[in-house]
Amino acid sequence: MSNLSYIDDSNGAWQTYLAQVDRVAPYLDHLEEYIDTLKRPKRALIVDVPIVMDDGSIRHFEGYRVQHNLSRGPGKGGIRYHPDVDLNEVMGLSAWMTIKTAVMNLPFGGAKGGVRVDPRTLSARELERLTRRYTSEISHIIGPQKDIPAPDVGTNPRVMGWIMDTYSSGQGHTVMGVVTGKPIHLGGSLGRVKATGRGVFITGQQVAEKIQLPLKDAKVAVQGFGNVGSEAAYLFADAQSKIVAIQDHTGTVHNPEGMDVEALKLHLEQHQGVAGFAGAKEISNDEFWLVDMDILIPAALEGQITPERAQNLTAKLVLEGANGPTYPAAEDILLERGVTIVPDVICNAGGVTVSYFEWVQGMANFFWSEEEVNQRLDALMIKAIHDVWQTAEDKVCSLRTAAYILACDRILKARQDRGIFPG
Numbered sequence: 001m002s003n004l005s006y007i008d009d010s011n012g013a014w015q016t017y018l019a020q021v022d023r024v025a026p027y028l029d030h031l032e033e034y035i036d037t038l039k040r041p042k043r044a045l046i047v048d049v050p051i052v053m054d055d056g057s058i059r060h061f062e063g064y065r066v067q068h069n070l071s072r073g074p075g076k077g078g079i080r081y082h083p084d085v086d087l088n089e090v091m092g093l094s095a096w097m098t099i100k101t102a103v104m105n106l107p108f109g110g111a112k113g114g115v116r117v118d119p120r121t122l123s124a125r126e127l128e129r130l131t132r133r134y135t136s137e138i139s140h141i142i143g144p145q146k147d148i149p150a151p152d153v154g155t156n157p158r159v160m161g162w163i164m165d166t167y168s169s170g171q172g173h174t175v176m177g178v179v180t181g182k183p184i185h186l187g188g189s190l191g192r193v194k195a196t197g198r199g200v201f202i203t204g205q206q207v208a209e210k211i212q213l214p215l216k217d218a219k220v221a222v223q224g225f226g227n228v229g230s231e232a233a234y235l236f237a238d239a240q241s242k243i244v245a246i247q248d249h250t251g252t253v254h255n256p257e258g259m260d261v262e263a264l265k266l267h268l269e270q271h272q273g274v275a276g277f278a279g280a281k282e283i284s285n286d287e288f289w290l291v292d293m294d295i296l297i298p299a300a301l302e303g304q305i306t307p308e309r310a311q312n313l314t315a316k317l318v319l320e321g322a323n324g325p326t327y328p329a330a331e332d333i334l335l336e337r338g339v340t341i342v343p344d345v346i347c348n349a350g351g352v353t354v355s356y357f358e359w360v361q362g363m364a365n366f367f368w369s370e371e372e373v374n375q376r377l378d379a380l381m382i383k384a385i386h387d388v389w390q391t392a393e394d395k396v397c398s399l400r401t402a403a404y405i406l407a408c409d410r411i412l413k414a415r416q417d418r419g420i421f422p423g
Helices: 013-027 028-041 086-101 125-136 157-171 191-212 227-238 261-271 307-312 328-336 351-365 369-393 399-418
Strands: 043-053 058-069 073-080 110-116 147-151 220-222 242-248 251-254 281-283 295-298 317-319 340-342
Touching: 013 028, 013 086, 013 328, 013 399, 028 399, 043 086, 043 125, 058 125, 058 147, 073 086, 073 351, 086 110, 086 328, 086 340, 086 351, 086 399, 110 125, 110 147, 125 157, 147 157, 147 351, 191 227, 191 295, 191 317, 191 351, 191 369, 220 227, 220 307, 227 242, 227 261, 242 261, 251 369, 295 328, 307 328, 340 399, 351 369, 369 399
Parallel strands: 073 110, 073 147, 220 242, 220 295, 295 317, 317 340
Antiparallel strands: 043 058, 058 110, 242 251, 251 281
């Protein structure tokens, strides 16, 4: 079997990942015999997370931590708090982390975690109780040399601080390296919050040059305006691109002449969303996909670019700021239409790369300036995207398949050379 029998969501994150792995198999030569290693997670933990609410009642939440592959090092991957979190999603996200860390040639494997909860409905104290109880339930499988969580959708540096404190309490001393994405004063790295969006811009800049798409006056549409989408938008605006459409949880705004991102930033601080922004017209969420654009940055959740949306998309370049935003069938349509897709496993790898820097800095107790962090990040991102581009040209395949070729080769060589115990 190449799948797990209890995962039956045909359109889920795990199934999308499996389809992507199947596409790379013909390029793996003798390593293909190890490909089942990539088609099943090493470890999947489901935990009950009971907490006492502020009103004295007890509620139960379901939590997960999946370690997909540890052949190249400890697991690495975020923790997501969202009402739609389930095992299928966490498995898929953990697998993409395996590919992502390998594409960037970081000494990590892939992992992911989550709790099915809407964090906006909890008080600060309830959120802390939830985090600490969840941490206690998964503490036996995480650690700086085992599995290192980080922020994801619905979590932030404050949550990482609670995780570090809870885990450290059980160890009897401060364990700085158990998580990344921590507050700066608790051992976090400068540049971490903006790193994923910066990576989207850097890879987009490199590929736009290769396909001869000038960034000056290029029309950019962004779905999702959190840390990733907003930072990417600011950097593209600095490159004189026009941010023509933005969609977030509050709605969609559009201005074909481009938006003032500084004014938008002020609006976001005041209203916590793009809806009502005076510098643009509100349109329906469905209309977002029909806007005239050169570059699309899906930076929200997975499964956003469907075959139907792909048929009408006007973008020449898609930069996957989110994990798994494009269904395989939709990707086929886009590729047939000549659209270039920079896949998530490299496009949004800036975050995990600076998480690696944070882990290294914490281990050494020696911290870098933000300029040093950005220089190191840019250098690694540029090398990685050039390696993927060259592989795509050599193998005559898409950038996603090329990224998987590089990643799977590294992962499966590690699996081959480590062997199987007991033999």
